[in-house]
Amino acid sequence: MRICIVGAGYVGLTTAAALADFGHEVICVDMEESKIESLRQGKVPIYEPGLDALINKNIKNNTLFFSSQVEESIKDYPIILIAVGTPSQEDGSSNLTFINQVVEVIASTTNVYKIIITKSTVPPGTNEWIHQTLVAKGINEDLFDVVSNPEFLREGLALWDLYHPNKIVFGTKTNRPLKELKKLYVRGKAPYIFTSLTGAELIKYASNAFLATKISFANEMARICDAYDVDYADIAKGLGTDPRIGRYFLNSGLGFGGSCLPKDLSSLKHSAIRKNVETKLLDAVREVNDTQIKLYLNKLTTEVPDLTEKQITVWGVTFKPGTDDLRSSPAITLINKLLEKGCRVHTHDPMVQLELPGVHSHTDKYESVTNSDALIIATEWPQFLESDWSEVKSRMKGSIVLDARNCIDEKLVRKQGLVYLGVGKQ
Numbered sequence: 416m417r418i419c420i421v422g423a424g425y426v427g428l429t430t431a432a433a434l435a436d437f438g439h440e441v442i443c444v445d446m447e448e449s450k451i452e453s454l455r456q457g458k459v460p461i462y463e464p465g466l467d468a469l470i471n472k473n474i475k476n477n478t479l480f481f482s483s484q485v486e487e488s489i490k491d492y493p494i495i496l497i498a499v500g501t502p503s504q505e506d507g508s509s510n511l512t513f514i515n516q517v518v519e520v521i522a523s524t525t526n527v528y529k530i531i532i533t534k535s536t537v538p539p540g541t542n543e544w545i546h547q548t549l550v551a552k553g554i555n556e557d558l559f560d561v562v563s564n565p566e567f568l569r570e571g572l573a574l575w576d577l578y579h580p581n582k583i584v585f586g587t588k589t590n591r592p593l594k595e596l597k598k599l600y601v602r603g604k605a606p607y608i609f610t611s612l613t614g615a616e617l618i619k620y621a622s623n624a625f626l627a628t629k630i631s632f633a634n635e636m637a638r639i640c641d642a643y644d645v646d647y648a649d650i651a652k653g654l655g656t657d658p659r660i661g662r663y664f665l666n667s668g669l670g671f672g673g674s675c676l677p678k679d680l681s682s683l684k685h686s687a688i689r690k691n692v693e694t695k696l697l698d699a700v701r702e703v704n705d706t707q708i709k710l711y712l713n714k715l716t717t718e719v720p721d722l723t724e725k726q727i728t729v730w731g732v733t734f735k736p737g738t739d740d741l742r743s744s745p746a747i748t749l750i751n752k753l754l755e756k757g758c759r760v761h762t763h764d765p766m767v768q769l770e771l772p773g774v775h776s777h778t779d780k781y782e783s784v785t786n787s788d789a790l791i792i793a794t795e796w797p798q799f800l801e802s803d804w805s806e807v808k809s810r811m812k813g814s815i816v817l818d819a820r821n822c823i824d825e826k827l828v829r830k831q832g833l834v835y836l837g838v839g840k841q
């Protein structure tokens with residue numbers, strides 16, 4: 416099949432590489448010319464394991480192309496897959512400017528039948544709106560089908576997820592595009608979930624809201640464990656053995672960040688309010704998450720009451736391990752709070768040299784702790800788990816290790832005479 420993917424961001428690029436590898440002819444277009452230019456030369460602007468090699472393989476095989484001629488490509492291709500960003504607005508609702516731009520182009524260029532697939536995460540009612548807008552702009556309903564096909568990939572594991580989906584969701588208005596849609600992906604044993612346009616949109620929001628709920632539940636349980644001197648890891652293990660609960664997404668720590676969970680939670684709340692539906696649970700999930708950083712900072716100030724002029728090292732700045740993505744990273748929020756309190760902040764991250772005023776970034780993790788009063792682990796990169804704690808101790812001025820992802824073996828840290836702090840970790 417010939418597919419035009421609009422948006423060469425995280426989802427656009429990973430999906431383009433996978434679909435080209437599945438045997439389709441794929442063109443990935445973006446309005447950012449410099450991005451397209453470097454992609455044409457095989458330079459991939461994001462870090463995702465395996466993506467660089469896959470993109471270059473497909474470019475060589477002539478199955479994957481890049482272009483900044485957005486309009487021409489949309490006109491030329493029979494299947495349009497929209498993967499543009501849908502960022503949060505100040506009130507928490509989704510900014511649909513980029514979706515609107517693409518719909519405008521589709522409306523002005525469609526004169527033969529097209530399947531228009533929305534992969535971007537969009538609020539309930541958006542795909543219905545796309546359909547109605549095209550009709551209102553004079554495009555005959557015989558000339559298009561709108562499909563809501565949300566994406567569930569995780570950053571850092573994006574290609575694995577695209578090759579091994581656990582479900583494929585298609586929201587449609589009619590059965591007409593189904594035959595073509597079934598040729599799109601490698602499905603394995605994943606079930607198809609066929610639903611309405613709005614049903615598919617809500618499956619995506621419900622998934623991310625549920626994952627966020629699990630994390631906030633874990634964080635609240637860790638607070639209770641802390642108060643009762645119980646190790647939360649035991650609780651997570653106990654909970655996780657029940658298949659009705661499952662062990663995934665029960666790790667406590669600084670809370671959830673990234674480009675999706677916080678944004679989608681806010682957008683879902685906004686969509687509910689627009690229909691006068693109360694969101695007490697979603698509000699509580701957000702509240703717990705918003706107070707996690709304060710909780711860890713309070714833990715730190717029990718040992719270091721005045722943080723002014725203290726040198727604090729933060730290990731891990733990305734929103735989770737395995738990515739270079741800093742979008743809504745809890746580590747960055749933490750760093751900004753430390754700067755506000757007058758700390759001198761040093762950082763180390765295996766992927767990112769942080770460029771932030773007032774922050775000293777180091778490529779070497781041991782060098783980053785030299786003369787520091789405290790070390791905070793903000794992202795659970797595997798490299799941190801295997802640290803030489805005697806080396807850390809010998810370089811630090813102070814002795815506090817605040818494990819804000821509950822990922823370090825506290826016995827190894829304490830053995831070196833360091834003070835180990837965690838929430839729900841004794």
Ligand SMILES: NC(=O)c1ccc[n+]([C@@H]2O[C@H](COP(=O)([O-])OP(=O)(O)OC[C@H]3O[C@@H](n4cnc5c(N)ncnc54)[C@H](O)[C@@H]3O)[C@@H](O)[C@H]2O)c1
Pocket residue numbers: 421422423424425426427444445446447485498499500501513514516517534535536537566567568569570674675
């Ligand atoms: N990042 C993820 O892990 C992930 C996973 C599942 C779903 N999603 C959803 O997928 C969507 C895209 O996310 P992302 O992280 O890939 O976004 P992104 O911001 O990384 O990339 C979006 C790209 O779209 C381009 N673009 C915007 N408007 C355009 C236009 N009119 N024409 C051509 N190009 C245009 C931008 O230049 C940018 O390169 C969002 O709705 C997001 O919620 C993201």
Ligand SMILES: O=c1ccn([C@@H]2O[C@H](COP(=O)(O)OP(=O)(O)O[C@H]3O[C@H](CO)[C@@H](O)[C@H](O)[C@H]3O)[C@@H](O)[C@H]2O)c(=O)[nH]1
Pocket residue numbers: 536566567568569570571623626630663664665666667668669670671672673674675676679734735
């Ligand atoms: O037990 C856990 C698991 C995760 N997190 C945090 O939650 C955030 C999100 O993690 P994750 O869900 O792995 O990252 P994303 O790559 O943003 O993926 C989510 O968001 C995507 C975009 O919508 C969806 O496609 C994915 O299915 C969904 O997992 C990160 O800050 C993690 O540190 C925890 O605090 N505890």
